[in-house]
Amino acid sequence: MKKIQPVLIICALLASGMLHAGTECDKRYYSPEWHAQAPTVNAFNYVRAETDMQFRNYATVYKAFGKFAHGRKAYDVNKQVTQTGNRDTRYSFGVFDLSKSPLTITLPDTKGRYMSLMLISQDHDIYPAYYAPGSWTFTQEEIGTRYVMFGIRTFADPNDDKDMAEVSRLQDMVKVEQKDKGDLSGLKKWNEKQMLKLREAYNTLGLSLPDSSTYFGVKCDRSYLMNAMGAAVGWGGLQRRDALYIPATVKKNDGKTPYVLHVPKDVPVDGFWSVTVYNKDRYMVPNELNAYAFNNVTAKKNKDGSTTIHFGGDPKADNYIPIMDGWMYVVRLYRPRKELLDGKWSFPEARVAK
Structure with a gap:
């Protein structure tokens, strides 16, 4: 049958x-x-x-149980645990057991740099993000599940060594306080x-x-x-008020047809925007150019302040990202303004390169 x-x-x-x-x-x-x-x-x-499954993977693969595991480099394309990871921010992850005692997390003053703290319950409840600086306490009664995961995103320019060092310094200033961290025995194993x-x-x-x-x-x-x-x-995306994620698949995504994406100078966000390429399974594919994504800081601008991203085509072109059969891309808009949330402003779409 x-x-x-x-x-x-x-x-x-x-x-x-x-x-x-x-x-x-x-x-x-x-x-x-x-x-x-x-x-x-x-x-x-x-x-x-x-x-x-996600909680168990993060807790064991990254040794992030009862504490934060800080990513010291851009998101590792050779060690992808979650689909549609991004390289615009440095991640810090922590899985915590709230059944024994409350948990307090403190974020440092970043002097305006984007640093957000997100909370994910076992029911995949995504709470509004918390932004640095600040200190917050969480309990099982408040969240509703025994286990929670926190993710910290800190903006980082992977092409700037000084910027990467500053991000490491800020990550080390994140503070975790919990009397009894519990254990992972309550996480079920599924088929x-x-x-x-x-x-x-x-x-x-x-x-x-x-x-x-x-x-x-x-x-x-x-x-x-x-x-x-x-x-x-x-999995683990921010709430709409904190970020918009726009998955896009072009018609001729055979990996041979080049596309371009023209982004205007002024995108209505208070955080930043970014574009990342993935394969059909929504994972980044390692490439020799180490080119997977561009954002409004890392991308080279046109004379009028706009940005042109090249999907495939000439590897020497500005903001070039390799593509593969079945490729797609995701646009991220962090801290979108009202016109984006209301639908009065739309991010442009990729077109076949001429």
Whole structure:
């Protein structure tokens, strides 16, 4: 008998109303009843399975349990744990157990440099970001799950050694206070093959949306379906008020047809904008030029202040990024202004190079 694909199951559930956007319906999909079915992964516990796996990977691969593991270099393309990672910021990650005692995190004064602290619960709740400087305390009662992960993004120019050194200094000033850090024994182990199939299905649905504006938030802010698509397309993304993520796939993404993206001088953001290229699986592909992304600081400007990014074509062109068969790109807009959030201003799209 032919197996029914996960994406068809999800579409059927959506049509039946079982993945309704109402908050009362949503709360059912975060109940212990679904979590108790581990290791089996289904459409309704996918988010918890994906998040538990992500937490375990970060805690073990980066040795980031009960403390922050600071990335001292630009995002390592040879050690990618999460899809759609970025190289515009230096990451700091930490997975914490709140069951034993509260946790306090303090960010230093960055003198205006972008540094944000984001919180992710086991239900993939994404809380509004906290910005340096400041100090905040978190409890299990407040967050609602035993484990949480915090991610710190600090803007860094990978082409400037002095700037990279300053980022390291700021990272070292981040302070963590917790009397009892607990342990990882409460993280369930899920069926990875089942989880990956559900990820693919939700990812397929997610690609039908023009941007990430409805993906990220807390339980009552968006439907379970939106949460699941967000976890599949870009797990751990910032809330819409803190960042807009625009995934884009061109028609001729065969890796041979070059494209260009013309970005105007004034993009309405209070943080910064960036463009990153990924393969069909949403991972960066290592290349000899070490070219994966450009932003409004690292990109070379045109005479009028605008920026032209070259996808494929002449490797000697300004702001050149190699492409591959099935490639796509993601635009990130940090701290977007009102005109972006209201849809009155749209980021341009890539066009076939002439």
